[in-house]
Amino acid sequence: MAEGFGAVLKKWRGLRRMSQMELALEAGVSARHLSFLESGRARPSRGMVLRLSEELQLPGGAQNQMLTAAGLAPAYASRDLDDAELAPLRQAAEQMLAAHEPLPAMVIDRHWRLLDLNRPMALMLGGAGISKGSSLIEALLDNAALRDALDNLQEVERHSLARLRTELAHFGADPVLERAMARLQAHAAAHAVPQEGVLPAVIPARYRMAGQVLAFFSTITQFGGTGDLAMSELRIEMLFPADNSTREAMEAMARS
Structure with missing residues (x-):
């Protein structure tokens, strides 16, 4: 089963060793809102997902994972190298x-x-x-x-x-x-x-x-x-x- 957005966000925040407060401050949102996103009590907009991805310094594949976990279209395509x-x-x-x-x-x-x-x-x-x-x-x-x-x-x-x-x-x-x-x-x-x-x-x-x-x-x-x-x-x-x-x-x- 695919992970929900909150679980994916929490995993990446842990990998980047950032607390909720630290990520919230960097992304310009409240720690309360970030907590709601991780718990599933709030759904993120596309802009919010991309903003959090930027602050977490996520590669393109991980940004796609965050977007699809939030029910949004991916940002990056993966073309054949001969395209x-x-x-x-x-x-x-x-x-x-x-x-x-x-x-x-x-x-x-x-x-x-x-x-x-x-x-x-x-x-x-x-x-x-x-x-x-x-x-x-x-x-x-x-x-x-x-x-x-x-x-x-x-x-x-x-x-x-x-x-x-x-x-x-x-x-x-x-x-x-x-x-x-x-x-x-x-x-x-x-x-x-x-x-x-x-x-x-x-x-x-x-x-x-x-x-x-x-x-x-x-x-x-x-x-x-x-x-x-x-x-x-x-x-x-x-x-x-x-x-x-x-x-x-x-x-x-x-x-x-």
């Missing part, structure tokens, strides 16, 4: 991947499934049998070739776990991310190393490739100004060299 309306966004992603060469870049969805990649990234991941459609979470956990290629595997696992925690907090709940996080937590616990001193400014992932170690850090870009759920959840991840030897190696590969 003609999404062509400008697809073109933007393709341009970013191409412009980033000779450095690696890729497009992944909310479950870290590889949707597109440029030639340098294909070269890096191809040796481990990773291509479009592959899950990078599953590869990190189970792909022996990738795990062997990561010179600092345990460090990459720890930072991937921290990233999963952040993403799961944003989405609220996601069985795929939750399972991956549980498995990574088990790996991290088995190889726990106390952190000493201040963390360095750059914490790269180091790949063994073609007889050398290539070190990269990454940036992540998301689409703004889209009313489509699928596109709002995409990540464009660009890798940058963490040292001069890596930059020189990537430039040499591009010339060969």
Whole structure:
């Protein structure tokens, strides 16, 4: 049975660790009215649902959940990624991947499934049998070739776990991310190393490739100004060299 609006609102307020008073103040309503909304004694307008969603910093899917729980139409559509309306966004992603060469870049969805990649990234991941459609979470956990290629595997696992925690907090709940996080937590616990001193400014992932170690850090870009759920959840991840030897190696590969 679908949850009512009050239960959904209370769940998200708890996830965001806000009291009724705090949320009421941020949304500009009385705590009494918010209490009535959670108990079902009052029904929200569409404007109220969207205002509360904004203050709770809900992703599009969660906003749809709040709206439908209140008996209202959803705000976000979830189109097929090949939909003609999404062509400008697809073109933007393709341009970013191409412009980033000779450095690696890729497009992944909310479950870290590889949707597109440029030639340098294909070269890096191809040796481990990773291509479009592959899950990078599953590869990190189970792909022996990738795990062997990561010179600092345990460090990459720890930072991937921290990233999963952040993403799961944003989405609220996601069985795929939750399972991956549980498995990574088990790996991290088995190889726990106390952190000493201040963390360095750059914490790269180091790949063994073609007889050398290539070190990269990454940036992540998301689409703004889209009313489509699928596109709002995409990540464009660009890798940058963490040292001069890596930059020189990537430039040499591009010339060969």
